[in-house]
Amino acid sequence: MSGRVLVFSICCVIPLALTYFAAGHETVRNQIALSAGVVAFSMMAVNLFLATRPALVEPMVGGLDRVYELHKWIGISVIVLILIHTQLRFVQLEGVVAPGSLAETSVKVAEPAFYAMLILLLVSAVKRLPRLPYEIPYHIWRQSHRLVGVVFLALVFHQYFVKAPFTAADPVGWWLNMMAIIGVGSFLYTQFGAVLRRRAYRVTSVTKHVAATIVEAEPLGRGLSTRPGNFAFLSARRNGLREPHPFTVSGILPDGKIQFSIRGLGDYTRRLRDLLQEGDKLLLEGGYGQFSYLRGGDLQVWVAGGIGVTPFLAMADDLSPNEARQIVMVYCVRNRADAVGIERLEAAAARSANFTLHLFESDTAGRFDAAALLALVPFEMGRADLFFCGPGPMRTGLLDQLKAAGKTPAHVYFERFEFR
């Protein structure tokens, strides 16, 4: 079963069926209000679970970036469902809630909790304020996102004690309790348990290439389990570098060492270039991701834009001299000086007859587009798999142009360098 179908069933199909089974006799308004609440609660629990970066779900959905995308859309759906649940409200038809009872408290607790959740989810969904060039800084966004789990605890209290037309012994009651356990357990895991996944490394070299900082590190104990194309969350035991950030493992070296190639695109990555030193301790968590040439067919086209070369560096290293797949790689940079790891790619091309490398230098060759790509690929694009890693607009532009030219690749695999 595909991961999305599974998630949809857990978030919607099962809770809707169980709610109807328990409360099908209620008015339509009550049924809608209840269903919205039960589905929203299930979705929140699933989202807290997805936030644990579950190794099992990642391949089912197609990579951690897709897991986060799903997580985002579930969060947006919860906003809508909370609005429905709070605006329609479940109208009690029989009996009143005893004053001072837990049932009454659970409603009082829920009111601010729902609105707090709404605000937190809106902040999470809105990375950039409309029409303003201001982006909510990642660390603030991350802290506000953490509070979602705290508010979920209040909603667990609400769902457990609120007066509803079913009891904890009914299937829907069981379901909600199970979702509460999954949500709370996942939240506690992300706050306190995730550190157990981190592996300690020691930085063995920091090289300042003009277009990236190249960091090599050796494991202090058990290393990461990582494959070419994977990425890991990296943080360093040094002030200003403690927040984990995702970076592709650009080299998996035979002696257990690994390499990252990091472009200074923002505060953290620039600080890393200035501060990180040989001997520093790194904490790494991974490897994650499903971006691998091993998933592709016999004809492959690899397109790297700028620092998007990192997964291809590890993949090219992995190619054997008798690689059976025919692979054409185009590496787009401004000029050769900007090309990170070019010697390794050239070595791979010299080693594997079926791997061809083209360095596309925009300073001299102009803008890279579908026509330029098609001129370099010696086989029919429609039969080939395209692997892309680079700026999002470059990917969408290229795919649109290929489509317009009737040269859509058989499959497109891409890695986003962005989660939000």
Ligand SMILES: Cc1cc2nc3c(=O)[nH]c(=O)nc-3n(C[C@H](O)[C@H](O)[C@H](O)COP(=O)(O)OP(=O)(O)OC[C@H]3O[C@@H](n4cnc5c(N)ncnc54)[C@H](O)[C@@H]3O)c2cc1C
């Ligand atoms: C799967 C993946 C693989 C990547 N591989 C590489 C690589 O090999 N080399 C490379 O140079 N860059 C890579 N990146 C991009 C790199 O993670 C960002 O450039 C870096 O995190 C930006 O941080 P900053 O503080 O310097 O920039 P900022 O300007 O603060 O952030 C820029 C953007 O990066 C994202 N971001 C910032 N902090 C985090 C964080 N802690 N966790 C997740 N996302 C964050 C946000 O979307 C933010 O909008 C990769 C990203 C992803 C998702």
